[in-house]
Amino acid sequence: MTAEVTQIWRHPLKSHGREALEDVSVSAGQTMPGDRVWAVAHEASSADGSQWVSWANFTRGAKAPRLMAINSAYDEAAGLLTLTHPDRPDLTFNPDDPADHPRFLEWEKPLLPENRAGSSHIVRVPGRGMTDTEFPSISLANWASHRAVEHAIGHELSAKRWRSNIWFDLGEAWVENTWLGREVQIGETVLAVRERAVRCLATAASPETGERDADTLKTLNDNWGHQDFSVYAEVVRGGRIRLGDKVQVL
Template identity: 50%
Template sequence: MTAAVRDIWRHPIKAHGRERLAQVDLTVGAALPWDRVWAVAHEAARFDDAAPAWAHCRNFTRAAGSPSLMAIEAEVDEASGRIRLTHPDRPEISIDPADPADAARFIAWAGPITNPDRPQPARLVRAPDQAMTDTDFPSISLINLATHAAVAAEVGQELSPLRWRGNLLLEGLAPWAEMDWPGKRLQIGSAELEVVEPIVRCMATTANPVTGERDADTLGALKRGWGHQICGVYAVVTQAGTIRAGDPIEVRP
């Protein structure tokens, strides 16, 4: 089987919803369009609203501490800038994140599905020139579905690959093939990506993306089976272009 992209996903509000795409146009030095453009700063966040810039994930409400957030789905209307969000325990909501009134409605909407024992969501924030990825560079995350299957086998139950919140889900590879990719380039569609580093995982991956409940010890499985907490790799765009679901992948030195 030829290595290829099976799915493309973006997460317009960091840790608060995912959206599947058929194709995406990539730009050098940027994350996926509309991926993690916004983030939810919590009440203890050290985020400078007067000089907004990329900030560490510790400043934001995330599924690592609030697993119910994993069950949010999102849909972006790029023409209007509105985002529609759904969750099994909340009414559907549609917001323009740039509108203060809509942003306040969203914070109120997200509160009941945020862990009450963690700092509570306070405001929507963004950096004007960089996505709020977990890396301090504009990354795109790649998940090898064969690696995912190996982790699921170690856990001993079927798992959704959406637990990893990746941008590109890849099929047709050997398990852990991506561990040899840092420093290499990938030709996918008309775009080129350079793989930078592996992704060290957190508690968010223990939560079911359908129910938002913690139901699988993914971190324990990674440690038992392979002695680390890595699944997936981060890459950056080195050549602009379009990627479509089904596009083959060519790995280059």
């Protein structure tokens, strides 16, 4: 079964926005460049930037749904990240500069619920992105599965709520869930599919408003007996991925 890449997304600051790309070059054993480079640790977190730690250490959309309405633009040459939100002024800052972090924390604070641990600091782990998997992963998503969720829930949904990296249309829902243990060629690259992505409450929030507007987890569980959407893969042969590239299971 073959398909074509229709969208490529990266999320420079974990749970704080997304950015569409036309192409990306990936390397074996690495996360997508510019994806989850940084994460925002909360006050109860043990994250210190020395190693990968799990999602529970970070401020994220599952606990703070308004974060889901953030968009981002990362200027790699300048090292600057711009965040936009319908309820906040635009913010441009350097996530690698601790002197810039207070401006970000002040900007983010109104988007966080008062009854949760507040954000504390930004962390970066050298050599990999802060993905939700212990291995450096890239997420692959199928439009047919998204349409199945839309049909079951009874209205349109923005696919940005899934925060997936590479999108394509296999024409049949959940085919991607059968890819575990197999390799997929996308453009010049080969990826090994290793895990299904178990979804959290962040997917219930609208990427346009940051308000919870869809019971995605109940819909998945009631209709398919799981709360998975998309699969996590690891790059085994690097290269360039472009919009329109073929996606083929090997």
